[in-house]
Amino acid sequence: MKQIPCSLTIAGTDPSGGAGIHADLKTFQELKSYGMSVITSVVAQNTTGVQDIHHVPLNMIEQQLDSVITDMPVHAFKTGMIANKDMMKMVVSKISKLNAPYVMDPVMVATSGDPLIEEEARDFLRRELLPLTTLVTPNIPEAEYLTGKNIETVDDMKQAAEHIVENFGAGAALVKGGHLKGEAIDFLYDGSSLHTFSAKRINTKNTHGTGCTYSAAITAYLSQGLPLNEAVKKAKHFVTKAIQYSFSLGSGSGPTNHWATRGAPSLD
Numbered sequence: 001m002k003q004i005p006c007s008l009t010i011a012g013t014d015p016s017g018g019a020g021i022h023a024d025l026k027t028f029q030e031l032k033s034y035g036m037s038v039i040t041s042v043v044a045q046n047t048t049g050v051q052d053i054h055h056v057p058l059n060m061i062e063q064q065l066d067s068v069i070t071d072m073p074v075h076a077f078k079t080g081m082i083a084n085k086d087m088m089k090m091v092v093s094k095i096s097k098l099n100a101p102y103v104m105d106p107v108m109v110a111t112s113g114d115p116l117i118e119e120e121a122r123d124f125l126r127r128e129l130l131p132l133t134t135l136v137t138p139n140i141p142e143a144e145y146l147t148g149k150n151i152e153t154v155d156d157m158k159q160a161a162e163h164i165v166e167n168f169g170a171g172a173a174l175v176k177g178g179h180l181k182g183e184a185i186d187f188l189y190d191g192s193s194l195h196t197f198s199a200k201r202i203n204t205k206n207t208h209g210t211g212c213t214y215s216a217a218i219t220a221y222l223s224q225g226l227p228l229n230e231a232v233k234k235a236k237h238f239v240t241k242a243i244q245y246s247f248s249l250g251s252g253s254g255p256t257n258h259w260a261t262r263g264a265p266s267l268d
């Protein structure tokens with residue numbers, strides 16, 4: 001009998017349900033990949049911002065990882081918020097034994113601008129985690145941090161994608177243009193060629209969790225064995241629909257809609 005594809009996320013929480021682990025699991029479920037999660041930090045947040053953060057003790061993160069990987073198949077996995085260097089070190093020691101595609105969303109700050117990882121962890125992420133990735137998915141501020149260069153144009157984005165692969169050993173880099181004006185355009189550099197993924201910009205403030213949703217969708221498609229380029233293409237379609245039919249919930253930046261590819265939900 002054929003086995004269900006299985007995806008794992010290692011990330012922080014969002015009790016308002018739009019970002020982090022919650023967005024990842026909803027996305028895995030929607031895209032028919034069996035979802036599993038390891039929680040690194042419990043984050044009190046909502047559509048307006050981050051109110052508080054509690055880090056899960058290191059040994060408990062390690063135990064969660066062991067519980068999953070000693071028992072369950074992992075066909076692809078992603079990391080999101082990993083708040084400090086000690087957590088990152090431990091995660092590296094575990095994931096380097098996993099023989100599956102690894103998508104890193106290099107989460108540094110929330111959409112609201114609140115910091116989600118410690119300053120010294122950023123450098124560790126770049127040095128130690130990037131070389132393990134199949135794909136890293138920085139938005140513009142994250143790509144600026146990783147490359148140390150300002151990004152103002154699409155040419156800057158292309159160069160950043162190449163820089164991250166050539167200089168830091170990422171398997172591939174997808175630089176996302178959500179923070180620029182005009183078309184919502186992303187560039188994927190896979191070490192040999194550059195691919196462009198473009199969609200019409202949707203006029204909405206409901207973009208809480210778009211980065212999490214996009215990287216989770218790529219992970220789900222990779223768990224099904226799709227080639228990287230195809231996985232990103234389908235995930236771009238998914239995240240665009242999720243933004244198009246997003247929810248005006250909360251008083252800040254509302255969440256995306258994870259079942260939007262089935263059409264706008266009927267609210268009758």
Ligand SMILES: Nc1ncnc2c1ncn2[C@@H]1O[C@H](COP(=O)(O)OP(=O)(O)OP(=O)(O)O)[C@@H](O)[C@H]1O
Pocket residue numbers: 110111138139140176177178179184185186199200201202203204207208209210211212214236239240243
């Ligand atoms: N208004 C929009 N209309 C259409 N696509 C968008 C819009 N905003 C972002 N995107 C797309 O959503 C995906 C996520 O990109 P973005 O750059 O926003 O990531 P992020 O910054 O990690 O997410 P977030 O804004 O949730 O922190 C990309 O494919 C981007 O092009």
Ligand SMILES: Cc1ncc(COP(=O)(O)O)c(N)n1
Pocket residue numbers: 011012013014019020021043045080081107109110111116207208209210211212213
């Ligand atoms: C726990 C957690 N992880 C990541 C994000 C970033 O979310 P976004 O997808 O909006 O960049 C977040 N707000 N909370």
